[in-house]
Every structure is written in structure tokens, then in C-alpha cells.
Amino acid sequence: MPDPFLDQLSRFPDVEAPDLVAVDATDRLLLDEAAAGIAAHPDGVLTVDDTHGALTLGAVALHGASGVRAYTDLRLAELALAANAERTGTAGFTVLPELDAAGARVVLVQAPKSLDALREIAETVAAGADRSVTLYVGGRVKHMTHAMNGVLGDSFEHVHATLARQKSRVLVATGPRPGASSFPRVVEHPDLGITVAAHGAAFAGTKVDIGTRALLRALPAQGSGAAVDLGCGTGVLAVALARAGYAVLASDASAAAVLSARATAERNGVADRVTVVRDDALAGVEPGSVDLVACNPPFHQGTTVHAGIADRLFEAAARVLRPGGQLLTVYNSHLPHRDALRRVVGPTRQVSRDPKFTVTASTKL
Known part of the structure; x- marks a missing residue:
């Protein structure tokens, strides 16, 4: 009423x-x-x-x-x-x-x-x-x-x-009926060489979703400078970026994701190279301070599909990237994100595509 x-x-x-x-x-x-x-x-x-x-x-x-x-x-x-x-x-x-x-x-x-x-x-x-x-x-x-x-x-x-x-x-x-907590859950992924820790509300839990797997394949094998795992979830991309040589900021709006990413970084021996923060669209990051952003953006607001959620993250990435910096993004292939990426970030090329997921690289002008 x-x-x-x-x-x-x-x-x-x-x-x-x-x-x-x-x-x-x-x-x-x-x-x-x-x-x-x-x-x-x-x-x-x-x-x-x-x-x-x-x-x-x-x-x-x-x-x-x-x-x-x-x-x-x-x-x-x-x-x-x-x-x-x-x-x-x-x-x-x-x-x-x-x-x-x-x-x-x-x-x-x-x-x-x-x-x-x-x-x-x-x-x-x-x-x-x-x-x-x-x-x-x-x-x-x-x-x-x-x-x-x-x-x-x-x-x-x-x-x-x-x-x-x-x-x-x-x-x-x-x-x-009080009892011990069963979280975080921890699972090893030998095919990726990564151990994932997850609290209950973390996206995908201890699994590594196929979108994240597609983006993992597109990450640089070696790099330097500052990188951001934007919408980090359990921190899988942050671990890969840290292993490649970047100083990594893993950021997520979810408290469960932040706890999970910290535990994942610790389990994989990269906690000294990964800083995990709870933040809304990188509000606490200085403009023009980042060399690389990796993002597997959500497309649901609760149970409603809405493109505005991803657009906020694209705008955040564009703000924090230095000129010449790059945003690597994965998204469902049917979503019209490429036009938004060109408009908000800069020139955007397709890195890979299959019927389910597309990976793009956008360069900040």
C-alpha cells in the first residue's frame, strides 16, 4: 500500500x-x-x-x-x-x-x-x-x-x-542454532593455477565464470605500472595482474567481494602486490593515475537487466586511466557495449568473440 x-x-x-x-x-x-x-x-x-x-x-x-x-x-x-x-x-x-x-x-x-x-x-x-x-x-x-x-x-x-x-x-x-561459519569457501583451480576464496554474496562464488576466463586470456603476460581490477569479485583478475608484474588495486562495491578478494590474494601469495578496497565506481582513485583497467561488468540491477550499471564503470575507468591507458572489458556478446566504450573511453577494438562473450580493448585518448 x-x-x-x-x-x-x-x-x-x-x-x-x-x-x-x-x-x-x-x-x-x-x-x-x-x-x-x-x-x-x-x-x-x-x-x-x-x-x-x-x-x-x-x-x-x-x-x-x-x-x-x-x-x-x-x-x-x-x-x-x-x-x-x-x-x-x-x-x-x-x-x-x-x-x-x-x-x-x-x-x-x-x-x-x-x-x-x-x-x-x-x-x-x-x-x-x-x-x-x-x-x-x-x-x-x-x-x-x-x-x-x-x-x-x-x-x-x-x-x-x-x-x-x-x-x-x-x-x-x-x-x-548457533554454529561455526562455513565461509569463506576455498577451491583450487589447477587449470588456472589459482585458488579462489569466496564469501556468500561474492559473484560466482568459488567458481571462475566463463566471462572472467575469457578476460584472463586477454590480460598481458607481463606488465608494469598501476592496474585496476574494477568490480573485482573474488579477485581472480587481480591475482593474474599481480603475477604479471602490476601494482594492483582491486575495487568492488560489495563488502563480500572485498573480503573474498583479500582472501584470494593471500591464498595465492600476492597480497603484498594487491590492495583491495570497497568503493563505488573508483570514487577514491585519482584521475589519470592508472595504466590498465580490467573489468567484467555486471549487467543486472538486482534481477533487472540494465545497461546503466556497466556504463557507470566504463565512465569510472575513463576517468582514472592516463592518456594511452587501456581498458580491457568482457561482456555478453549480445549487449551493445562497444558503442558506449568508444564514446566514453576511446578507440575500441575487438580482442576475441564467441557466441556468449566478447572481449574488447579501449584506449584512453
Whole structure:
């Protein structure tokens, strides 16, 4: 249902499009389902992966919560939360640098895309929250599976689903069963000579996706100077660049990716040549300071395909590259990225192409 407070919220500084919203039906259902719990424990609320602040600010403004703690994997979500808090004049929350459920009584979660991400959240909440905690996990019905119940059931005694509303549903878990975390997961890839460490929300987990494999084949065998693995994920490209001789900055907006990339660099003996940071589109990197950028850009905003996500990364690469510097990019062959790369970065040539993936090299003028 419409709400005057929630209707004020914006996606800024996230990408905007007619089919993308700042507050969805899942946000509203989570807040309604947890209303009684929030009222009973106003100082024990934790929100997880609140995409634009609706859960955190809604718990404060609509249900009287105080001292809400908010953890989001994506840096952009933190920025959107801060912008919406300023827009609405809402205080009474703290942003956590890492997921910490200590003492939480009510936990609201926007369901992540992967089961591993959900598992790490459930394990962390079960291990750290108050024994009376209630965990609410909401999502669109079409993206929720019975396997999610099983994942929650591994860390909680009782799991049930609410009735659906406006094509959204909430899973409710109680009775935490504390245990050791199963993350990060670690897998060796002998064909690549790389060991991958991955936390739950890291893209592709411990696998090396075929797009990254295509880009690995295009990386220089030897090099020097400063290189960036933009949108580094688990840090596979960063490891390869460090082995080639570059001083590498591995950057990702995902906290899980940053933790994973650091662990991957350590496992492969290149931690002294790889600096890993959580950043939004290289905001902390000096313009014209980089010789090479490697990027396997995402093309989904949640579950929606949107070219604007990759375009922001191309613009970031163009800003930080020195004249003559190069951006190596891999993307799905059906996507029209080459025109954007020519426009934003500079002359762009095809390095390789198959029915699924294209690798291009763009030179900064």
C-alpha cells in the first residue's frame, strides 16, 4: 500500500529507470510483518541488504525503532540510505562496516540472489543474535525457492512462509542454532593455477565464470605500472595482474567481494602486490593515475537487466586511466557495449568473440 513516508524515498545515487524503484512491495511487506516485533523490541532491530533505505528508515519512522543497525553488502546501498535519511530528516540508525548480529531481536533481510549469501547471513544471525531473535527474509515470489527454507532451517529451528502479497512473500525463522561459519569457501583451480576464496554474496562464488576466463586470456603476460581490477569479485583478475608484474588495486562495491578478494590474494601469495578496497565506481582513485583497467561488468540491477550499471564503470575507468591507458572489458556478446566504450573511453577494438562473450580493448585518448 502507498505510504507518505516511504513514497518520499529515491534511488539516488543509484541508476534510475522507469522499471526500477526505491521501495518495492517486499520492503512494505517486511515492515508490516515485523511491525509487532519492532514495537516490542525497538532497540533491537537489524536490517540487512536494505537496497535504498526503506527497511531501516521505515523501522524508525513508521514503527518507532531506535538505534537501528543497518548492514548492506553494496556500497551504493549505503549511499542511497544516507541520501534518503537526509532527504526525510530521519536519524536513529547506524551503518555497520560488517554484518554483526550481536544482541539483535528483529532482523529484516531483503533476500539475496544466491543461496550462499543467504546461508552466510543466517549463520551470522544465528551465531550472534539474541536467542529470541526473529529473522524475516523477504523477496519476490518468483525468485524465492523451497531451497531457501532449507538454508534457513540449517541455522534455525522453525521456518515458515507468510501469505503472499503483491507477488512478494516473507520467510520467518526463529529458534537460532548457533554454529561455526562455513565461509569463506576455498577451491583450487589447477587449470588456472589459482585458488579462489569466496564469501556468500561474492559473484560466482568459488567458481571462475566463463566471462572472467575469457578476460584472463586477454590480460598481458607481463606488465608494469598501476592496474585496476574494477568490480573485482573474488579477485581472480587481480591475482593474474599481480603475477604479471602490476601494482594492483582491486575495487568492488560489495563488502563480500572485498573480503573474498583479500582472501584470494593471500591464498595465492600476492597480497603484498594487491590492495583491495570497497568503493563505488573508483570514487577514491585519482584521475589519470592508472595504466590498465580490467573489468567484467555486471549487467543486472538486482534481477533487472540494465545497461546503466556497466556504463557507470566504463565512465569510472575513463576517468582514472592516463592518456594511452587501456581498458580491457568482457561482456555478453549480445549487449551493445562497444558503442558506449568508444564514446566514453576511446578507440575500441575487438580482442576475441564467441557466441556468449566478447572481449574488447579501449584506449584512453
